[in-house]
Amino acid sequence: MNRIKDNFNRIWQDFYLVIIMVFLYAPIATMMVLSFNSSKSRTQWGGFTLQWYTQMFASRNIMDALYNTLMIAFLSALIATVIGTAASIAINSMKAVPRTILMGITNIPMLNADIVTGISLMLAFIAFGISLGFQTVLIAHITFNIPYVILSVMPKLKQTSRYTYEAAMDLGASPIYAFFHVVFPDILPGVLSGFLLAFTMSLDDFIITHFTRGAGINTLSTLIYSEVRRGIKPSMYALSTVIFVVVLLLLLISNFAPRRKQADQT
Amino acid sequence: MKKRFFALTMTTVTAVSLLAGCGGKAPAGDSAQSGTESASDSGELYVYNWGEYIDEDVITQFEDETGIKVIYDLFETNEEMYPVIEAGAVNYDVVCPSDYMIQKMRENDMLAEINFDNVPNISQIDPKYMEMSKAFDPDNQYSVPYCWGTVGILYNTKRLEELGVDAPTSWEDLWDERLSGEILMQDSVRDAFMVALKKDGYSMNTANETELAQAKQDLIDQKPLVQAYVVDQVRDKMIGGEAAVGVIYSGEMLYIQEEVQNLGLDYNLEYVLPKEGTNLWVDSWVIPKNAKNKENAEKWIDFMCRPEIAKANFEYITYPTPNKGAFDLLDADMQGNKSVFPDDADLAGSEVFTYLGDDVDSIYNNLWKEVKSN
Amino acid sequence: MSKKMLSGPYLLWMIGFIIIPLALIVYYGLTDKNNVFTLANVLSIATAEHSKALWLSLGLSFASTLICLVLAYPLAMILRNRQMGQGSFIVFIFILPMWMNFLLRTLAWQTLLEKSGVINGILTALHLPTQSLINTPGAIVLGMVYNFLPFMVLPIYNTLCKIDDNTINAARDLGANFTQTLLWVWFPLSVPGVISGITMVFVPALTTFVISNLLGGSKILLIGNVIEQEFTKGSNWHLGSGLSLVLMVFILLSMALIAKYDKNGEGSAF
Numbered sequence: 047m048n049r050i051k052d053n054f055n056r057i058w059q060d061f062y063l064v065i066i067m068v069f070l071y072a073p074i075a076t077m078m079v080l081s082f083n084s085s086k087s088r089t090q091w092g093g094f095t096l097q098w099y100t101q102m103f104a105s106r107n108i109m110d111a112l113y114n115t116l117m118i119a120f121l122s123a124l125i126a127t128v129i130g131t132a133a134s135i136a137i138n139s140m141k142a143v144p145r146t147i148l149m150g151i152t153n154i155p156m157l158n159a160d161i162v163t164g165i166s167l168m169l170a171f172i173a174f175g176i177s178l179g180f181q182t183v184l185i186a187h188i189t190f191n192i193p194y195v196i197l198s199v200m201p202k203l204k205q206t207s208r209y210t211y212e213a214a215m216d217l218g219a220s221p222i223y224a225f226f227h228v229v230f231p232d233i234l235p236g237v238l239s240g241f242l243l244a245f246t247m248s249l250d251d252f253i254i255t256h257f258t259r260g261a262g263i264n265t266l267s268t269l270i271y272s273e274v275r276r277g278i279k280p281s282m283y284a285l286s287t288v289i290f291v292v293v294l295l296l297l298l299i300s301n302f303a304p305r306r307k308q309a310d311q312t
Numbered sequence: 313m314k315k316r317f318f319a320l321t322m323t324t325v326t327a328v329s330l331l332a333g334c335g336g337k338a339p340a341g342d343s344a345q346s347g348t349e350s351a352s353d354s355g356e357l358y359v360y361n362w363g364e365y366i367d368e369d370v371i372t373q374f375e376d377e378t379g380i381k382v383i384y385d386l387f388e389t390n391e392e393m394y395p396v397i398e399a400g401a402v403n404y405d406v407v408c409p410s411d412y413m414i415q416k417m418r419e420n421d422m423l424a425e426i427n428f429d430n431v432p433n434i435s436q437i438d439p440k441y442m443e444m445s446k447a448f449d450p451d452n453q454y455s456v457p458y459c460w461g462t463v464g465i466l467y468n469t470k471r472l473e474e475l476g477v478d479a480p481t482s483w484e485d486l487w488d489e490r491l492s493g494e495i496l497m498q499d500s501v502r503d504a505f506m507v508a509l510k511k512d513g514y515s516m517n518t519a520n521e522t523e524l525a526q527a528k529q530d531l532i533d534q535k536p537l538v539q540a541y542v543v544d545q546v547r548d549k550m551i552g553g554e555a556a557v558g559v560i561y562s563g564e565m566l567y568i569q570e571e572v573q574n575l576g577l578d579y580n581l582e583y584v585l586p587k588e589g590t591n592l593w594v595d596s597w598v599i600p601k602n603a604k605n606k607e608n609a610e611k612w613i614d615f616m617c618r619p620e621i622a623k624a625n626f627e628y629i630t631y632p633t634p635n636k637g638a639f640d641l642l643d644a645d646m647q648g649n650k651s652v653f654p655d656d657a658d659l660a661g662s663e664v665f666t667y668l669g670d671d672v673d674s675i676y677n678n679l680w681k682e683v684k685s686n
Numbered sequence: 687m688s689k690k691m692l693s694g695p696y697l698l699w700m701i702g703f704i705i706i707p708l709a710l711i712v713y714y715g716l717t718d719k720n721n722v723f724t725l726a727n728v729l730s731i732a733t734a735e736h737s738k739a740l741w742l743s744l745g746l747s748f749a750s751t752l753i754c755l756v757l758a759y760p761l762a763m764i765l766r767n768r769q770m771g772q773g774s775f776i777v778f779i780f781i782l783p784m785w786m787n788f789l790l791r792t793l794a795w796q797t798l799l800e801k802s803g804v805i806n807g808i809l810t811a812l813h814l815p816t817q818s819l820i821n822t823p824g825a826i827v828l829g830m831v832y833n834f835l836p837f838m839v840l841p842i843y844n845t846l847c848k849i850d851d852n853t854i855n856a857a858r859d860l861g862a863n864f865t866q867t868l869l870w871v872w873f874p875l876s877v878p879g880v881i882s883g884i885t886m887v888f889v890p891a892l893t894t895f896v897i898s899n900l901l902g903g904s905k906i907l908l909i910g911n912v913i914e915q916e917f918t919k920g921s922n923w924h925l926g927s928g929l930s931l932v933l934m935v936f937i938l939l940s941m942a943l944i945a946k947y948d949k950n951g952e953g954s955a956f
Binding site for chain 1 (some may be wrong): 687689690691693695696697698700702703704705706707708710711714757760761776778779780782783785786787788789790793794795796797798800802803804806807810832834848889890892893896899900910913914917923926927930933934937941944950956
C-alpha cells in the first residue's frame, strides 16, 4: 500500500520538476532554435543557417562590448580584491563597535536596490566632475564588488589564529613577511572566491552600468538593452546561444570535474 | 538585493571565472575603447546621434581621411539627449537634435557658434532648409541641417482588410475602436501630443491648458487601443506584422518597402500623411558649448555636407536629405518619390515644433505621465 | 596599528562612492531647483500618477513574489528530499538559467509572447485564436517570476537542507501526518529562507524598470520607470531623487525583516 503511494508521490514529484524545467528552459531553447533559422520570422522555419553567428562575430559593436565587459569585470574584480582583502584584515583586528559600523556600510550596496545605487553614483560622478565613461563604470563596479570580497575573506580570517602570525613576528619576521608567509596562504581560498564572485557580479550587472556609462562605452548588457529597444535581431539570438553554451560548459567543468575540495569554505 | 543571492551559489562561481580566459580569446579586435578622459588634443571626436542614423562606412571614411578617432554614441529621443548634454557628464563635440530641442539648447546657452569658414560645404545645403531652420536658429549660426522629414501613419494593407477598416487618412483614424491592440504610438511626449492636438485641430505648439487637457484625455481614451508605445521599434514591428497601423517617421519608408520585398511578405506597408497636417521636422548638427574638439566637430559637419557623403547616408538611412548636391546625384525615380520628398502642397497644415519654455515643458511631461500611468 | 591603516583605502572608497552618493540623493530629494529645502519631491508620491505607479508596482511585485513562493517551496522540498548535495546535477539544472544574462532572459520572453511571436505562431498552427499576451500586467508578472524564481528556490532549499532528517522522522513517529509535519516542522524551520527569498524577489521586482519596458510596451508605468525617466528624460533629478527616497523606505523595511528573521544569515551562504 505504502509503496504504491510512494510511487505515486514520486511520479507526481517528477512531473512537477519537469514542468518547472520546461518553464525555465523553453524560452532559452526557443532562442537557440531561432538562432539557426535563416528566416527572420519567428514562426516560420526558413532553413538552417549560421549567418547570424557570422554577423555577430563580425559586428564591431558586439565585439567592443564583449571586450569592455571582460575588461571591466577583470579590473574591477582585481582592484576590489586588493582593497577588500586589506580592509578585511583591518576590520578583523578592530573592536566590536567600529567593526559593526564598517560591516554595516559594507552591506549597503548589497542590500540597496540597483536603481538607487546607480543613480546615486551618477549624481556623485557629476558632482565630482568625473566625465562619464569607462572609468566611471569601472569605479561603480569596484564599489559594488568590494563587499563580496570582504564577505568571502572575513570567514577565512576568523578561522586563522592570530598566534601563528605573532609567533612568526616573535621569531623575527617583519609584519609584511609574516603576513605573506603565514596569514595569506590561509585566506587565499577566500580571496580567490571573492575575486570570482566579484568578476561574476560585474559581468551580470545592467542597471548600475546603465546609469554610469558614458560616450561610446557599452557592455554586453547595455548593448543588448539598446538593441532590443530598436527591434530584435537574430544576431541577438546567436549571442544568447553562445553565452548559454559557454556558461553551461564552464559550470559543468567546474562542478563535476574532479577538483580539489573547496566545500565548506563559506 | 539580487546580489545577495549570488552568495548562495558560491560553489558554481568558480566556473564563471573561466569565462575570462575563453571570452578573451574572442576576436576583440584592435578597436579597444579609449575610455580615458576626453583628451584636450584634437585627435578625437565625440559624436552623439540618433540610432541607425548614419552609414557606418562614412564614419570609417572620415577617420581614415582626417586621422581623427570618432567615439560614436546613440540616443533614442531628444528628451533623453538633453540631460546628458546639460549635465556635461560627457563632453560631446557634435550632436544631432531636432528643431525644438536645438531652440531649447540655444536659449539655455548650451550651443557654440559654428565657424562657417571651416564648413565650406554649407553651400550644398538647399537654401530652403536654411530658411526653415530660422524657426529655431534665427541667424543660422548654430545648426547645419542633416535630415528632414514628416511624421505619418504606416499601415498594413492586408491586416486592415482583415479587420474591415479603410486605409487611414487622418489622425482621427487612430481612435477607431476596431483597431484595438493594433496601434503603435510614438513613445516621446511631443510626438504623442502632436497626434492628439492635430486631431483636435489645434497647433502642436500650443500652451493652452484646455487644449492640452483635451489632448491628454484623448490620449487616455486611445490607450486601450494602443498595443505599445515605441520609438525605433515601430519599424521592425510593422515589418514583422505585429500591428496594423503605426505612427512613424517618413524616412523609414524606403527601408521598409525594400525589406517587405526582400522578405517576400504577403502584405504591403503604405505610408500616409494625415490630412490635418503633421510634424515637419529637421534634425541638424550642432556643437555644444562644452565641446572639447570644436574644430574636429566642424570638420565632421563639413564632411557630412559633402554631396557624395550625404548621398551615401541617404541611401543607407533613407531619410530625406536637405543636401541639394546629394539630391542632384539621385536618379530621377527617387527624386520623384513623393513619400520621401513630399510636395509642398502635401505639407499644408504641417508645423515645425518650437520650444515652449521650461514651464510648458513640465506641463507636457506631467500630462504625459498621467497618460502613461492611467 | 598598521593593520588598521589597511582599512584606509577601503574607508576612503566607501565614503566617496557609497556615503556621499547616498547623501546626494537625500540632498537632491529634499531640495528644489533653486536648492531650497522642500518636501514636495517626496510628497509628490501622493499625486495620482505617482501613487498609481507605486500601487501597481507593489501589486505586481506582490503577485510575483507570491507565485514564486508557491512554485519554489514544493520544488525546494522535492530537491531536498531527493537527498542530493548542492553540487548535484539536478540542483544545478535549476540554477543554470540564472547565469544567463538577465536581459537575454527577458528578450526570450518577448520573442515568445509577441503578437507574431512563437506562442501565437503555435496557436495559429493549431487553428486557435491568437492571444494578446505581451504588453499586459500578466506579461510583466511572468517576466518577474521567470527572472527571480531562482532567488526564491535557493534560500529555501538551503534552509531545508539544514533540517535534520531525525526531526522529520520524530514528527512522523509521533503520528503527525504530512500536512501537520509541513505546517509545524518544515515551515517554521525554513522561515529564514522564506523571508530571505521573499525580500530577494520583492525588492528587485518592486524597483525594476527593465522588465516593464521590454514586456510592457511602455504602456505600463511602474515606479522604477518613473524614476528612471525623471533621470534620463524628464531631467528633474530632484523629483527622481525624492521618489528614490520613498523607494528606499521599502528597502529598509525588507532589510529590517531580514535582520529579524534571518539573524544568522542562514538564508544565504554567509
